[in-house]
Amino acid sequence: MSASTPTDQQYAVRTPAPVGDELRAQKIAFMVMVAIIAIAPVVVYPVFMMKVMCFALFACAFNLLIGFGGLLSFGHAMFLGSAGYVSAHAAKVWGLTPELSILCGTAAACLIAYVSGLLAIRRQGIYFAMITLALAQMIFFFCLQAPFTGGEDGIQAVPRGKLFGLIDLSNIVAMYIVVAVIFLGGFLLIFRIVHSPFGHVLKAIRENEARATSLGYDTDRYKLAAYILSGTIAGLAGATKALVFQLASLTDVHWTMSGEVVLMTLLGGLGTIFGPVVGAAVIITMQNYLAQFGAWVTIIQGVIFVICVLAFRRGIIGEIAHAIKKSL
Amino acid sequence: MEIFGIPSQALFGQLLIGLINGSFYALLSLGLAVIFGLLNIINFTHGAQYMLGAFCAYLFLEKLGVGYWWSLLIAPVVVGITGVIIERTMLSKLYKLDHLYGLLLTFGLALIIQGLFRNEFGSSGLPYRIPQELQGAQNLGFMFLPNYRGWVIVVSLVVCLSTWYVIERTKLGAYLRAATENPQLVQAFGINVPRMITLTYGFGVALAAFAGVMAAPIYQVNPLMGADLIIVVFAVVVIGGMGSIMGAIVTGFGLGIIEGLTKVFYPEASNTVIFIIMAIVLMFKPAGLFGTQK
Numbered sequence: 001m002s003a004s005t006p007t008d009q010q011y012a013v014r015t016p017a018p019v020g021d022e023l024r025a026q027k028i029a030f031m032v033m034v035a036i037i038a039i040a041p042v043v044v045y046p047v048f049m050m051k052v053m054c055f056a057l058f059a060c061a062f063n064l065l066i067g068f069g070g071l072l073s074f075g076h077a078m079f080l081g082s083a084g085y086v087s088a089h090a091a092k093v094w095g096l097t098p099e100l101s102i103l104c105g106t107a108a109a110c111l112i113a114y115v116s117g118l119l120a121i122r123r124q125g126i127y128f129a130m131i132t133l134a135l136a137q138m139i140f141f142f143c144l145q146a147p148f149t150g151g152e153d154g155i156q157a158v159p160r161g162k163l164f165g166l167i168d169l170s171n172i173v174a175m176y177i178v179v180a181v182i183f184l185g186g187f188l189l190i191f192r193i194v195h196s197p198f199g200h201v202l203k204a205i206r207e208n209e210a211r212a213t214s215l216g217y218d219t220d221r222y223k224l225a226a227y228i229l230s231g232t233i234a235g236l237a238g239a240t241k242a243l244v245f246q247l248a249s250l251t252d253v254h255w256t257m258s259g260e261v262v263l264m265t266l267l268g269g270l271g272t273i274f275g276p277v278v279g280a281a282v283i284i285t286m287q288n289y290l291a292q293f294g295a296w297v298t299i300i301q302g303v304i305f306v307i308c309v310l311a312f313r314r315g316i317i318g319e320i321a322h323a324i325k326k327s328l
Numbered sequence: 329m330e331i332f333g334i335p336s337q338a339l340f341g342q343l344l345i346g347l348i349n350g351s352f353y354a355l356l357s358l359g360l361a362v363i364f365g366l367l368n369i370i371n372f373t374h375g376a377q378y379m380l381g382a383f384c385a386y387l388f389l390e391k392l393g394v395g396y397w398w399s400l401l402i403a404p405v406v407v408g409i410t411g412v413i414i415e416r417t418m419l420s421k422l423y424k425l426d427h428l429y430g431l432l433l434t435f436g437l438a439l440i441i442q443g444l445f446r447n448e449f450g451s452s453g454l455p456y457r458i459p460q461e462l463q464g465a466q467n468l469g470f471m472f473l474p475n476y477r478g479w480v481i482v483v484s485l486v487v488c489l490s491t492w493y494v495i496e497r498t499k500l501g502a503y504l505r506a507a508t509e510n511p512q513l514v515q516a517f518g519i520n521v522p523r524m525i526t527l528t529y530g531f532g533v534a535l536a537a538f539a540g541v542m543a544a545p546i547y548q549v550n551p552l553m554g555a556d557l558i559i560v561v562f563a564v565v566v567i568g569g570m571g572s573i574m575g576a577i578v579t580g581f582g583l584g585i586i587e588g589l590t591k592v593f594y595p596e597a598s599n600t601v602i603f604i605i606m607a608i609v610l611m612f613k614p615a616g617l618f619g620t621q622k
Contacts, residue, residue: 072428119607122614126370126427127566131610134563137556138603145596255559259435266432299443305436309429310418 025326026191029274037180046176047244052284053183054241059264059276060190061233066262067271068194069226070206071121074129075136076234076261078116081253082139083109083235084242088155089148091243098161098169098178102239109235110228112139117227121220133255140253154249158242175244182240186233191273193229202226234261256298263301266308269315274328278316334592340471342588348477348546350584351484352539354577356561357568358488359535361576362495364565365508366528369419369430374561375554376441377533380407381540383445386456386549396459396545403541404534411533415526438555445551453548480542487538488577495573504528563606569619579617 040049058080065071087105090096096104116135120128143149150156160169169175193199205212205219212219242248251257260283268279283301290297308315314322321328356374363371371377384403388394394402414437422429462476495501507514507521515521540554547553568579583602591598609617 072431074431119610122610123566126364126368126431129428129431130370130562130566131606133559134566134603134606137559137563138600138607141599141603145599259439262432262435295443295446297443298439298446302436302439302441302443305439306418306433309433309436310421313425313429 022327025324025328026273029328033274033277034184037184041176046172048284048288050176050179050244051241052281053179054237054244055261055264055284056277056280057183057186057237057240058234059261059268059280060187061230061237062261063265063270063272063276064190064193064233065226065230066265067275068199068206069202069223069230071124071223071227072129072262073120073132073227073230074255074258074262075116075132075134075139076231077253077255077257078112078136078139079109079231079234080238080241080257080261081143081248081250082112083238084248084252085143085149085155087239088158088242088246088248091161092155092158093148096161097165098163098243101161101243102182102236105239105242106232106236109238110232113228113231113235114224117224117231121223121227133258136253136258137255140250140255143250143253149248149250152250154247155242156247158246158248160243160246169243179240179244182236186236187277190233194273198222198225260301263305263308265315267304267312267315269318269321269328270313272315272317272321272328275315275317282316336470339592342592343585344471344473344477344588345591346585346588347481347581348584349587350581351481352543352557352580353561353564353584354488354580355484355535355539355542356557357564357576357580358491358573359532359539360561360565361568361570361573362491362535363529363532364570366504366525367415367419367423367430368427369422369434370562371529371532372431372434372558373414373437373441374434374533374536375556375558376438377407377411377536378540378543378554378557379445379551380410380441381537382456382544382549382553383449383540383551384537385541385544386454389456396541400538400541404538407537407540408530408534412526412530414533415529419529420522420526438558442551442555449551451550451552453550453553456544456549458545476545480546483542484539487535488580491535492573492577560602563602565616567602567606567609567616569616571616571620572618575616575618 037049037053058076061079062073062076065073083105085105086108087101090104091098091101116132120131120135123131144151148155160175162168163174163178167174169178201212201217201222204215205217205222209219212222238252241252264279264283265276266279267282268277269275286300287297290300312319317328356378360371360374363369363374381403384406385396385399388399388402389396418433418437419430422433458476462479465472465474466478493501495504503514503519504524507519507524511521536554543553564579564583565576567583568575570576583605586605587598587601590601597604
């Protein structure tokens with residue numbers, strides 16, 4: 001064994017396995033999050049909370065790819081936006097029930113993820129980011145020109161409809177519960193993926209792709225699977241968001257949205273379980289309060305980017321986790 | 329006269345627009361390739377720095393009465409200096425980390441620069457007059473060529489080819505290429521590699537600003553003029569592959585022409601044709617047309 005080979009202990013420090021104590025910290029954090037979601041509507045607008053949850057799920061999906069697979073996608077808006085268009089179209093034009101509309105949107109995102117993933121995983125690192133960005137821009141122009149998306153206007157006045165044909169979602173409480181269930185379901189799914197054998201292989205590929213290959217793993221297949229899972233869950237967030245706001249628009253497919261989700265995840269903490277949620281909450285809150293200042297939102301986002309990269313690379317949750325020496 | 333059922337005026341007109349766009353693709357992707365070669369980062373600020381060049385020219389003219397010709401010289405230097413400052417104060421802190429952090433940092437910087445200019449100047453375009461010496465047009469027999477457009481094509485070709493010559497055929501370029509291959513070894517020979525990196529970044533940025541000044545009279549001067557353009561240039565870079573300087577130039581011009589032709593034959597796809605070509609190239613030659621997979 002050469003001196004430069006990391007010992008098992010070093011690996012354990014980098015990606016601690018969630019056994020016993022570790023898992024307990026994450027369970028407590030999860031309980032806190034559920035409690036906040038349950039209580040928050042009393043204090044803040046439910047619509048605001050629903051927006052936060054949609055973006056939190058979006059950021060978690062993005063984090064699955066960068067944080068655990070080490071792949072930086074700069075085109076995640078293509079999943080959020082196109083799933084939103086498809087679910088809005090399904091609900092408004094086809095008259096489908098909300099759960100089927102969301103399913104349609106998510107399936108569309110899954111398909112786009114499969115095709116774009118086949119292309120994007122052919123290159124790595126910086127190229128991967130550039131390719132996903134370019135593919136997303138292609139989807140953007142498609143959405144701009146396709147007849148069913150309504151061009152600059154988007155699809156407006158999307159009916160929320162009745163869940164399973166029974167529960168009327170124009171009732172804000174019902175809608176809130178549905179969004180909360182989707183968010184928590186998506187979150188737990190990602191949690192499960194991260195801690196599954198699949199998730200561990202993914203982390204191994206992130207740390208040392210050559211070694212993972214030498215152990216007999218077909219790394220391209222794992223990367224593609226992670227990319228599709230990430231894109232599909234991002235699509236779930238987008239499809240839900242379109243029903244909540246009854247709107248699917250070009251904002252959600254634009255590259256600025258791809259940048260925003262990177263920022264949310266970076267601010268919250270790359271590769272942490274709860275970081276993207278916190279990051280999304282902070283960024284959405286900031287946008288809400290600064291909306292009247294126009295371009296200043298962009299400038300402040302840029303400043304946060306620069307600060308995060310230069311001095312705050314662990315992110316909010318990453319710093320907390322580092323301080324209490326547990327993974328969150 | 330018609331060619332393939334298309335009036336030749338329209339065909340040559342779009343070809344010319346394609347060549348003009350191609351000139352800017354080539355200049356910008358050349359700058360990206362030079363920076364990437366030595367710094368291993370993708371300069372996301374490139375689009376914003378292109379915009380800065382155009383705004384420098386605009387502000388020089390409006391506030392100081394400095395005309396196009398001096399702007400063409402001064403604006404790249406000014407913007408290049410800001411690039412040197414960015415490299416010294418921020419980028420240089422990231423070389424030991426994953427290269428993706430460089431991408432994220434420059435993306436943040438682009439947001440800041442574009443946001444500040446949007447605050448100050450709004451998002452509508454500001455006009456910049458074509459310099460007096462280059463007004464008018466030439467009759468080529470089959471079409472009219474506006475003098476300024478011809479000038480843009482010729483100058484960007486000259487700049488691109490001289491950059492290629494310097495990098496591939498001179499001693500300075502040899503140092504640069506050596507440092508791209510193995511910076512430690514070059515440093516061991518007594519060459520100041522960190523300074524070379526700084527100046528390379530400054531040069532790449534200056535190229536972007538130069539393109540910006542050239543673009544000012546053609547497209548309007550707009551805070552977001554570089555924001556969408558840079559994504560197309562990224563696709564151009566992926567198609568060409570980063571390895572070769574000549575590759576960046578050829579693909580830049582080539583894709584501009586293809587885009588122009590698409591506008592004639594199937595206008596709906598003109599926005600997306602470059603991305604579609606990128607997808608096809610990735611399928612068959614993932615390293616790019618002129619690139620080598622590392």
